[in-house]
Amino acid sequence: MTAQPAKKLLVLPGDGIGPEVMREVGRIITWLEEKRGLSFEITEDLVGGASLAEYGEPIRDEVIEKARAADAVLFGSVGDPRWNHVGFEKRPELAILKLRQELALFANLRPAKVFDALVDASTLKPDVVRGLDIMIVRETVGGIYFGNPRGIETLPDGSKRGINTEVYTTSEIERVARVAFDLARKRSGRVCSVEKCNVMESGLLWKEVVTDLHTREYQDVELSHMLADNCAMQLVRNPRQFDVIVTGNLFGDLLSDLASMLTGSLGMLPSATLGAPGANGKTPALYEPIHGSAPDIAGQGIANPIAQILSFAMLLRYSFDLQEEGQLIEDAVSNVLASGLRTADIMSEGMARVGTSVMGEAIVRELDKFQK
Ligand code: IPM
Ligand code: MG
Numbered sequence: 001m002t003a004q005p006a007k008k009l010l011v012l013p014g015d016g017i018g019p020e021v022m023r024e025v026g027r028i029i030t031w032l033e034e035k036r037g038l039s040f041e042i043t044e045d046l047v048g049g050a051s052l053a054e055y056g057e058p059i060r061d062e063v064i065e066k067a068r069a070a071d072a073v074l075f076g077s078v079g080d081p082r083w084n085h086v087g088f089e090k091r092p093e094l095a096i097l098k099l100r101q102e103l104a105l106f107a108n109l110r111p112a113k114v115f116d117a118l119v120d121a122s123t124l125k126p127d128v129v130r131g132l133d134i135m136i137v138r139e140t141v142g143g144i145y146f147g148n149p150r151g152i153e154t155l156p157d158g159s160k161r162g163i164n165t166e167v168y169t170t171s172e173i174e175r176v177a178r179v180a181f182d183l184a185r186k187r188s189g190r191v192c193s194v195e196k197c198n199v200m201e202s203g204l205l206w207k208e209v210v211t212d213l214h215t216r217e218y219q220d221v222e223l224s225h226m227l228a229d230n231c232a233m234q235l236v237r238n239p240r241q242f243d244v245i246v247t248g249n250l251f252g253d254l255l256s257d258l259a260s261m262l263t264g265s266l267g268m269l270p271s272a273t274l275g276a277p278g279a280n281g282k283t284p285a286l287y288e289p290i291h292g293s294a295p296d297i298a299g300q301g302i303a304n305p306i307a308q309i310l311s312f313a314m315l316l317r318y319s320f321d322l323q324e325e326g327q328l329i330e331d332a333v334s335n336v337l338a339s340g341l342r343t344a345d346i347m348s349e350g351m352a353r354v355g356t357s358v359m360g361e362a363i364v365r366e367l368d369k370f371q372k
Contacts, residue, residue, distance in 0.1 A: 006041035007320060010070035012063070015048040015092055016293025017303035017356075018076025024305035024360030025074065025312045028329060031364050035371050036325060043070070048092035048293070049080025059095040064102045068284070072319040073099065074312060075288035081295050096288070100140045103284040105273040106172070107179040108138040108252065109314075110290060112239075112259040112269060117337035121264025121346045124236070129262050134242045135187065136259055137180040138252025140273055142172045143202075145249045166202045168248060173209040175276065180246035181218040187243055190222045194231045194247035194255065206248065228255070235259055256290065266291040267304030267345040270311035272318050285319050287311040297344075301355045304343035306333055309363060332366035 013022040032038045045051075045063045052058055058078070067073045078092040088094065099105065114122065114132040122129045147165035154160050177193070184191045193210040195203030207225055214223045226234065228251040234241065235255065239262050247255060260269045269291070275284035289307030297303055309329060317326035341362050342351040354362070 004039065006039040008041045008069070008071045009043070009315075010063075010066050010073045011042055011044045012047045012073060012075045012095075013044070013050075014076035014078045014095070014293060015050055015080045016077060016295045016298040017291075018048075018078070018293055020299070020301065020356050021289070021303050021305040021308040022074070022076050024356060024363075025308055027360050027364050028309060028312060028367070031367055032325060035367070038322075038325070047075075047095035048078030049083055051095065052080070052083055052090065052092060058090065058092050059098050064098065067099055067103060067286070071282065072315050073103075073286040074315060075099070075286055076308065077289065077291065077293040079293040079295065092293075097145065099286060100273060101146065103286070104141060104275045105284060105286055106139060106141045106275060107176050108140040108256075108271060108273045109179075109183070109318075110136040110138060110252075110256040110259070110269070110271045112136065112256075112263050114263045115268070115334055115337050117334070118264050118268070118346055120348055122262055123264075124239075124262060129239060132239055132262060134239065134259060135183060135244045136252060136256045137176060137183065137244060137246045138256055139168075139172065139176045139246075139248050140252075141249075142168055143249035166200060166248075166250070168202045168206055170205070170209050173206050174213055177210045177213050177246055179274070180244050181214070181221050184221045184244045185218075189220070190224070190243040191218075192224045192226050192231070192242055192245050194226050194228050194245055194251055196228050196251075197225075198227060202248075210246070231255060232258055235262065260290050265304065265346045267307050267343065268310070269307050270314050272311070272314045274318065283319070285315070287315040287318075301357065302344050303356050304345050305356050305360050306343075306363075309333065309360070328367060328370055329363070332363045332370070335366050336362045 013019040047059050078095045080092045112134050114129050119126045119130050144164050144166040147167040150164050152162045180191050195206040197203040197207045260266050271290050273286045277283045289311050313326040313329040316322040340351045341354050347353050
């Protein structure tokens with residue numbers, strides 16, 4: 001066997017439960033090295049509140065450079081109530097926003113998949129969510145998150161005005177729509193494009209550009225359009241009507257939280273954020289759980305590590321085309337759930353409640369069973 005070059009990962013655990021759930025990914029990495037002959041070169045650094053405490057800024061330029069140099073970034077979560085009252089330029093959340101922007105990570109893939117064993121964890125009826133498997137493709141470097149003008153200004157009468165601007169250009173819409181159409185081709189072949197063209201010009205352009213691209217290049221994919229408010233309603237009413245949803249930054253933020261809760265727990269869902277392949281053929285990519293830093297339960301050893309572990313499985317699949325290893329991890333998670341182990345967030349009657357590290361260990365033991 002020829003030795004493969006080590007896969008360069010930048011690991012950024014961040015705040016709150018980030019470090020403790022990331023520790024469990026460490027076990028999986030060790031397992032892959034020992035049992036599957038993979039080798040990883042891992043660099044770790046601080047972001048978010050952890051970086052603010054140490055360096056006075058949510059992310060250093062040096063860390064952005066490390067992210068550029070890595071094959072993939074594995075991100076935990078940022079958000080720390082100690083910085084709730086500081087300005088935007090000093091908020092922990094700036095770490096993830098800057099990484100997205102600096103690496104031009106424009107396509108955020110957020111799957112919402114219901115594990116059979118967890119069908120009862122959803123607040124929706126089992127019949128509505130059983131077998132659910134949708135993918136939200138959210139634009140992440142444009143829209144109202146980054147549009148100008150922005151700010152808070154003081155008016156002549158002394159009162160204030162807060163301003164943010166929703167902007168999308170043809171090319172920004174086209175590149176994210178392309179990701180959605182390509183994904184749909186590998187899934188059940190349907191894309192629903194979501195905007196508010198009834199009230200927003202940026203939404204009108206969004207719809208036009210997606211329709212044009214579809215006509216030009218993706219007629220084999222079934223395209224539908226939906227207003228964002230209706231989409232929120234339809235996701236709760238009948239979520240299985242969707243396959244791939246493509247939408248802008250803000251609507252995607254909202255709809256992906258909504259969709260994730262259909263599965264019963266934010267603690268279960270991974271995500272990938274991808275850029276465009278560079279001249280060196282490398283696609284910049286960052287993987288993170290959808291859940292936040294959950295400061296209320298941080299440090300107690302009770303957080304669910306599964307979203308972080310599944311984010312790592314996505315990393316193996318998307319950044320290294322290690323489909324088999326990605327599948328092994330996903331199957332191990334599924335079997336552990338089927339065996340009845342549950343962290344607090346997905347606990348239900350008759351199941352065995354475990355903490356973060358017991359869950360991580362159980363997943364590794366399950367991997368061991370496949371390997372024999
Ligand atoms: C997310 C988060 C972020 C966002 C925050 C932490 C800036 O909510 O990834 O969905 O709004 O994009
Ligand atoms: Mg969000």
